[in-house]
Structures are given as structure tokens and as C-alpha cells.
Amino acid sequence: MATVEMTFTPLPAHVRTARLVATAVARRSGVAEALLDEVRLAVGEACSRAVEVHQEHCPQTPVRVALTGSRERFEVVVTNAGVHADGGDSAEWPAPAQQGGGEPGGSGRDGAQRDGDGPGLAVSHLPPALPAELGLAVIAGLADDVQVSRTESGLSIRMSWPSQDAADKPQ
Amino acid sequence: MDLKLEHHDSEGIEVVDVEGEIDVYTAPRLRELLIELVNTGHYQLVVNMEKVEFLDSTGLGVLVGGLKRVRAHDGSLDLVCTQERILKIFRITGLTKVFGIHDSVDEAIAARKSEK
Numbered sequence: 001m002a003t004v005e006m007t008f009t010p011l012p013a014h015v016r017t018a019r020l021v022a023t024a025v026a027r028r029s030g031v032a033e034a035l036l037d038e039v040r041l042a043v044g045e046a047c048s049r050a051v052e053v054h055q056e057h058c059p060q061t062p063v064r065v066a067l068t069g070s071r072e073r074f075e076v077v078v079t080n081a082g083v084h085a086d087g088g089d090s091a092e093w094p095a096p097a098q099q100g101g102g103e104p105g106g107s108g109r110d111g112a113q114r115d116g117d118g119p120g121l122a123v124s125h126l127p128p129a130l131p132a133e134l135g136l137a138v139i140a141g142l143a144d145d146v147q148v149s150r151t152e153s154g155l156s157i158r159m160s161w162p163s164q165d166a167a168d169k170p171q
Numbered sequence: 172m173d174l175k176l177e178h179h180d181s182e183g184i185e186v187v188d189v190e191g192e193i194d195v196y197t198a199p200r201l202r203e204l205l206i207e208l209v210n211t212g213h214y215q216l217v218v219n220m221e222k223v224e225f226l227d228s229t230g231l232g233v234l235v236g237g238l239k240r241v242r243a244h245d246g247s248l249d250l251v252c253t254q255e256r257i258l259k260i261f262r263i264t265g266l267t268k269v270f271g272i273h274d275s276v277d278e279a280i281a282a283r284k285s286e287k
């Protein structure tokens with residue numbers, strides 16, 4: 001049984017609330033202070049993604065978040081109904097070189113050509129809007145255990161962090 | 172307070188001071204401001220994020236969009252940020268290679284002027 005379960009109307013305004021609740025439960029579950037920012041960001045990303053999907057497919061269906069704290073780990077599961085358009089509609093990140101009539105000065109496959117006086121990666125290779133799945137990439141970079149799985153009606157993102165008992169164990 | 176935005180001219184460069192949280196709910200306001208600045212001829216921008224308490228991928232998308240808009244006019248968009256918790260998402264996404272990120276507004280302005 002989850003420590004805390006919440007559902008919220010899929011509106012951007014409620015994502016912050018979900019972040020705050022998740023951070024509070026994580027702290028109470030013994031997650032180290034140094035990791036709480038990561039929890040907050042990862043949960044925010046997952047919930048933002050869920051809100052976007054719901055607004056597109058099922059705006060009357062709430063987003064579900066389950067927060068479970070144990071002696072070993074703090075786990076968050078964000079479940080959304082509906083499915084994002086699959087990879088075919090999303091720009092790759094970082095964008096590969098344009099093919100055919102692409103932009104001038106396009107680089108090779110790594111897309112890392114310098115762009116005039118820019119600091120590095122060619123701005124011309126950036127998509128007009130960051131791909132929707134960048135949020136998942138961010139989550140993967142923040143939580144050390146992330147599982148994304150399809151449910152009957154949508155997608156479930158499960159992520160976890162060590163709680164204090166696990167952190168105190170000798171390595 | 173979710174997000175507070177102010178901007179002012181400094182030696183011909185428009186400095187945008189951002190305070191609060193940039194997320195899926197508040198990011199559209201920043202986006203609108205950046206678009207407005209470009210539409211009114213401000214192509215040299217510095218976004219001061221020293222008082223930003225939260226930034227997610229939606230916010231990153233707004234900054235990238237702003238960068239592309241100014242670059243279309245041979246302009247620039249630099250960031251001021253020393254907070255590790257904000258810099259972390261730039262590192263995770265590789266965007267530290269895209270944006271000039273400085274320790275202060277003065278440094279960002281000086282760096283931009285030295286390139287002219």
C-alpha cells in the first residue's frame with residue numbers, strides 16, 4: 001500500500017502541488033536532503049508529461065501519483081492514461097544532421113558542429129521545441145532506478161531513491 | 172509567488188531577471204516575454220536565473236526557443252546561473268554546450284561586448 005496516493009486534475013497549475021507533496025513524503029521517508037531536489041525535479045517532469053498527455057487525450061481523467069516510503073527506498077509511480085505520439089513524431093535529441101535539403105552547415109551524425117560564436121552545439125540543430133520525451137531523459141538522469149511501462153490505458157513511470165536506511169549501509 | 176519577471180536595459184543588452192519557479196505552469200509567461208522582447212527589437216538578451224528556485228524541461232524549452240529566436244537576428248541569449256541545482260538539468264540534457272552560462276550579469280554583459 002502506498003504511503004500517499006494522490007490524484008489531480010490534469011492542469012499545469014497542479015504539478016507544483018504534486019512536487020511539494022512528493023518532496024514532503026520523501027523527506028519523511030528518510031531520503032537524504034541532497035537528493036530531495038532530484039525527487040522534486042523528477043516528479044515534476046513525470047507529472048508535467050502526464051498532464052500534457054491527459055490534456056491531449058483525456059482531459060477529464062485525473063493523473064495518479066503513488067508515493068511509497070520504506071526503510072530501503074522511496075518510490076514514486078506516476079500513471080497517466082492516454083499515450084504520447086510515439087517516436088516518429090518527436091524530434092530526436094540531440095538532432096541528427098538534416099538530410100536532403102537540410103540547413104546549411106549541417107554537421108555529421110553527432111550534430112556537434114560549432115555554430116559561429118556559440119559556445120558549442122550548433123543552435124541550428126536544435127528542434128523548434130524540445131521533444132516531449134526529454135522529460136523522461138531528465139528523469140533517467142535523476143533517479144537511479146527508473147522503469148517505464150505501458151498499462152492498459154496509458155503509461156506508468158516508476159522511479160525510486162534510496163532512503164536513509166539504505167544510505168547508512170556500508171558500501 | 173510562482174514566477175516574477177522584470178527586465179531592464181544595461182549597456183544595450185536587455186537583462187531579464189527571473190525569480191521563482193519555471194515549470195509547465197509558469198514557463199508560458201517567460202516565453203511570452205522573450206517573444207515580446209524579440210518582437211520589439213531586443214536581440215541581445217541576458218537571462219538572470221540567480222533567483223530561480225526551480226527549472227524543468229519545459230523551462231529549458233522556453234530558453235531554447237528564445238535562443239533560436241534571437242539567433243535568427245544574429246543576436247544572443249546568455250544565462251546567469253551559479254546554482255548547482257539549476258545547472259544540473261542543463262548538464263543532464265547537454266545544454267551547457269548550447270548556452271553561455273555566466274556567474275554574474277556583469278560578466279555576461281562583458282563577455283558579450285568583448286565578442287562584438
